[in-house]
Amino acid sequence: MNMHILTKIKNMKKLLIISLCFPLLFSSCKKDDVYxxxxxxxxSYNANKxxxxxxxxxxxxxxxxxxxxxxxxxxxxxxxRCIQSIGDKQxxxxxxxxxxxxxxxxxxxxxxxMRDDLDLFxxxxxxxxxxxxxxxAEREFFLSFFESHPNVSAEMVYMAFSLSNxxxxx
Amino acid sequence: xxxxxxxxxxxxxGAALSIPFILPSGRLFxxxxxxxxxxxxxxxxxxxxxQQESVLQQYLDGSQDxxxxxxxxxxxxxxxxxxxxxxxxxxxxxxxxxxxxxxLSQTLQQQGTLFKEVNASTVGxxxxxxxxxxxxxxxxxxxxxxxxxxxxxxxxRRHQGEKATKTWFVGNxxxxxxPLLDYSEHExxxxxxxxxxxAPTITFGDDGEKHLKNAKIYHPDDELDPMYKMKYFLDNVWxxxxxxxxxxxxxxxxxxxxKQFVKDMFVKKENGTVAHPPYAASGDGQTIGYACExxxxxxxxxxxxxxxxxxxxHANFTSYLKSLHGADHAVGHLWDYIxxxxxxxxxxxxxxxxxxHGRNLEPNNIKDANAFWGYDHSDANSxxxxxxxxxxxxxxNSIIGSESNGVGDIVNITPTIAEILGFKDDVINSGLVYxxxxxxxxx
Numbered sequence: 369m370n371m372h373i374l375t376k377i378k379n380m381k382k383l384l385i386i387s388l389c390f391p392l393l394f395s396s397c398k399k400d401d402v403y404x405x406x407x408x409x410x411x412s413y414n415a416n417k418x419x420x421x422x423x424x425x426x427x428x429x430x431x432x433x434x435x436x437x438x439x440x441x442x443x444x445x446x447x448x449r450c451i452q453s454i455g456d457k458q459x460x461x462x463x464x465x466x467x468x469x470x471x472x473x474x475x476x477x478x479x480x481x482m483r484d485d486l487d488l489f490x491x492x493x494x495x496x497x498x499x500x501x502x503x504x505a506e507r508e509f510f511l512s513f514f515e516s517h518p519n520v521s522a523e524m525v526y527m528a529f530s531l532s533n534x535x536x537x538x
Numbered sequence: 539x540x541x542x543x544x545x546x547x548x549x550x551x552g553a554a555l556s557i558p559f560i561l562p563s564g565r566l567f568x569x570x571x572x573x574x575x576x577x578x579x580x581x582x583x584x585x586x587x588x589q590q591e592s593v594l595q596q597y598l599d600g601s602q603d604x605x606x607x608x609x610x611x612x613x614x615x616x617x618x619x620x621x622x623x624x625x626x627x628x629x630x631x632x633x634x635x636x637x638x639x640x641x642l643s644q645t646l647q648q649q650g651t652l653f654k655e656v657n658a659s660t661v662g663x664x665x666x667x668x669x670x671x672x673x674x675x676x677x678x679x680x681x682x683x684x685x686x687x688x689x690x691x692x693x694x695r696r697h698q699g700e701k702a703t704k705t706w707f708v709g710n711x712x713x714x715x716x717p718l719l720d721y722s723e724h725e726x727x728x729x730x731x732x733x734x735x736x737a738p739t740i741t742f743g744d745d746g747e748k749h750l751k752n753a754k755i756y757h758p759d760d761e762l763d764p765m766y767k768m769k770y771f772l773d774n775v776w777x778x779x780x781x782x783x784x785x786x787x788x789x790x791x792x793x794x795x796x797k798q799f800v801k802d803m804f805v806k807k808e809n810g811t812v813a814h815p816p817y818a819a820s821g822d823g824q825t826i827g828y829a830c831e832x833x834x835x836x837x838x839x840x841x842x843x844x845x846x847x848x849x850x851x852h853a854n855f856t857s858y859l860k861s862l863h864g865a866d867h868a869v870g871h872l873w874d875y876i877x878x879x880x881x882x883x884x885x886x887x888x889x890x891x892x893x894x895h896g897r898n899l900e901p902n903n904i905k906d907a908n909a910f911w912g913y914d915h916s917d918a919n920s921x922x923x924x925x926x927x928x929x930x931x932x933x934x935n936s937i938i939g940s941e942s943n944g945v946g947d948i949v950n951i952t953p954t955i956a957e958i959l960g961f962k963d964d965v966i967n968s969g970l971v972y973x974x975x976x977x978x979x980x981x
Binding site (some may be wrong): 416420440443446447449450452453454455457458459462463464466467469470471499504506509510517519520524525527529532533534536537 | 753
């Protein structure tokens, strides 16, 4: 008797499985769209900068950035003293940087090269100075700014980035 | 007393001054007092000065057991100069020491009030100048840290609404953490009320010649304007993430003025036309020359000048005497320059002279080339200083206190400056000064 009941239950199970799988036979034939994303390495919005550069760090980094070569130890000390001697640090930095710009050897794109591809120029400038990707809002601002200020030069853009507060951080 | 007469007479002017106006910060401002003068020059003099060689006029008698006494600060103080063993002048063409001729026809003592014996409880350079500028003994504060209490610059700018270029702190160098004294870390004050600091012996010295002199001056409209617009945008993005840098609040126009000033000083230096004292071989003399130029250009409401050459006393007493004599000459020149070369400040400026501390009674064991002993600053004699004030409404030819009866304390300087410039009540009401008395309150 017990054996009979067990066999009955087994048969019912089989029927249940078949009935559940029946709709799948049709639905599995339908091909779904598959979306794949390419991996992009993007730096975060502020590139995790939260430490203020010391005067020495700032000067050696901005010099290396503009001249693509290191500042000598003596010059670093002298420039540090000059910056300490002027209370308004923005004024001090501006004078030091404009002094750099008056020297030969600053590696800076020509204005025509800049104007040839403003999008690429500003993208690379963000990477060069801020070590991060430009956001769309920033891109929009600069492209529209360059359009409305046709005489803005690459030097002026580099000065603005070098003097910016974000560049004081790492 | 003249100050009282002055206050009575200036009631009408005071009424006009008391009309409220809006500060640049947007806060409603009402002046709290009458100004005795529109400008104050405060000389932190000159790196640790012994009473014995200054007001007591003992020269070598009080330090080297050599019987020659006299006054080597004859622009500041009354008294005849020494006549024997003169080691304190400038070298002439024969390499002989020749005292610098007296510059002022009337000493500052004759023109003002001398507090002959004043207490200075801190005996370090940074702590001393910190105390002078904050009106507080900052015993618990270390070096290389900005003042914890507001400086007189911040009180002035916050309560009187002065522009940044109306407050200057001109220092003889950048040692002893001196550049940190342009503003404090106090939460209610801080950088936005700070002074413009300048150490001209560096800015216009060899380092500046090399790294500042050839700076490009960008065109204000065609170049600077778009440059600043871009920077403004970048800073705003950065600020939106909660990051901001300390800023003493010079406007774009003020920054341009400072840059032009720097440029002009290099030209003046090259032409030999900087307003230096006639004898300005020392750093103090050079510093005073550039301080004169700052005042001529910006007509500051408050100028603080820090001189420090006499600190050579640790190891070279001869140099100390020369520096003391030179600093006296330099201060005399500065006062003369204000009265004769800056019409906007002439007869409308008060001067305050105060060492940041004294020096020891007993010498250390270092002898200089003249076999004179050096003096450090650590014992009770180092707490003895003098103060000298002169200007509109200040008694002339007056001496307060004596060697046996000290009157005044180094913490009285901040309220004194505030009283001259008409905002002493604001300083007192801040509750952040050690003592509410100005030097005037002690007369």
